[in-house]
Amino acid sequence: MNHLRRYRYVGPAELHDELPAPDAIIVQSREALDRWLAGRIPAELDEPFTFVVTLDGRLGLAPRRSEHVALAAGREVLAAGEMTFLHNAGVRGVLEVTNQSTGYCPDPDCWPAVGEALDGLGLDHPGDFAVKIVFRRCLSCGERNIVRDADFTCALCDSALPAQWNFAPA
Numbered sequence: 566m567n568h569l570r571r572y573r574y575v576g577p578a579e580l581h582d583e584l585p586a587p588d589a590i591i592v593q594s595r596e597a598l599d600r601w602l603a604g605r606i607p608a609e610l611d612e613p614f615t616f617v618v619t620l621d622g623r624l625g626l627a628p629r630r631s632e633h634v635a636l637a638a639g640r641e642v643l644a645a646g647e648m649t650f651l652h653n654a655g656v657r658g659v660l661e662v663t664n665q666s667t668g669y670c671p672d673p674d675c676w677p678a679v680g681e682a683l684d685g686l687g688l689d690h691p692g693d694f695a696v697k698i699v700f701r702r703c704l705s706c707g708e709r710n711i712v713r714d715a716d717f718t719c720a721l722c723d724s725a726l727p728a729q730w731n732f733a734p735a
Contacts, residue, residue, distance in 0.1 A: 569678045571620065571641045574634045575702075575709065575732050576668030586635035589627035591619060595686045601626070602650060602657060613647035613661070616679075617669075624682040633668045643678035645669040646694070658689035663696045670700035670709055672730040701726040 574581055590601045602610070609628055617625040617637045626648070627636045633645045645666035651658045662679055664671045676693055683690045699712040705724035717726040 569643050570672070570675065571643060572645065572669040572671050572675070573641050573733070574637070574639065574668055575670055576632075576634060580632050580668065581634055581639055583632055583635045584638055586615070586627040586631040589625060589631060589636050592624045592626065592686060595688070598624075598626075598686060598688075599657065602652065610650065610652050613649045613663075616644075616646060616648045616662075617642040617666075618644040618675075618678040618682045622678065622682055622685065624686065633666045637669075642669055642671075644675035644682075645671050646679075646698075651689075659683055659691065661691065661695040663694055664698050665696070667700075667709060667711075670702075670732050673697035673699065674730075700730070700732070702731050704731070 592598045612629050615627045615629055615631045615633055615636055617633055619625055620641060620643060625636045646662060646664040648659060649661040651660040664673055664675060673694055701710050701712055703710060703719035703722060703724055703726060706719060706722040708719055708721040710720055710726055712726065717728065719726055
């Protein structure tokens with residue numbers, strides 16, 4: 566895991582203090598994950614969960630409306646986004662994963678950390694992000710942007726956005 570980029574929180578400062586995430590888990594084993602998922606209400610299982618991969622490679626999960634930074638207890642992460650589980654007759658796997666986290670703005674190249682965490686739990690998974698979100702910080706106004714349709718233009722000030730991921734490394 567040492568070869569992977571670390572992401573620090575880059576979202577709104579007021580959210581950084583919303584700690585800890587309610588009803589969250591840092592998954593220690595497949596059995597712990599199974600117990601935690603079994604305790605979810607059906608509506609929660611039908612939508613994505615907020616996830617992070619901690620610096621030691623563990624998967625952290627919380628209900629979708631939880632902040633990534635709260636789940637990570639304000640710490641740096643190897644990956645962050647949303648994850649949907651397949652729950653069919655008790656067999657659990659991962660149906661879909663995205664890097665959607667405007668608090669950490671992870672680059673799609675963080676997938677290996679996610680894959681390693683899921684492999685370590687013995688979970689089947691899709692092998693990559695279903696949706697790869699490209700984040701860039703505007704060098705002119707500082708705004709965090711999601712690049713859509715390869716349009717590297719700041720949504721706030723119309724300045725050109727850098728081609729490479731440009732949030733300060735942790």
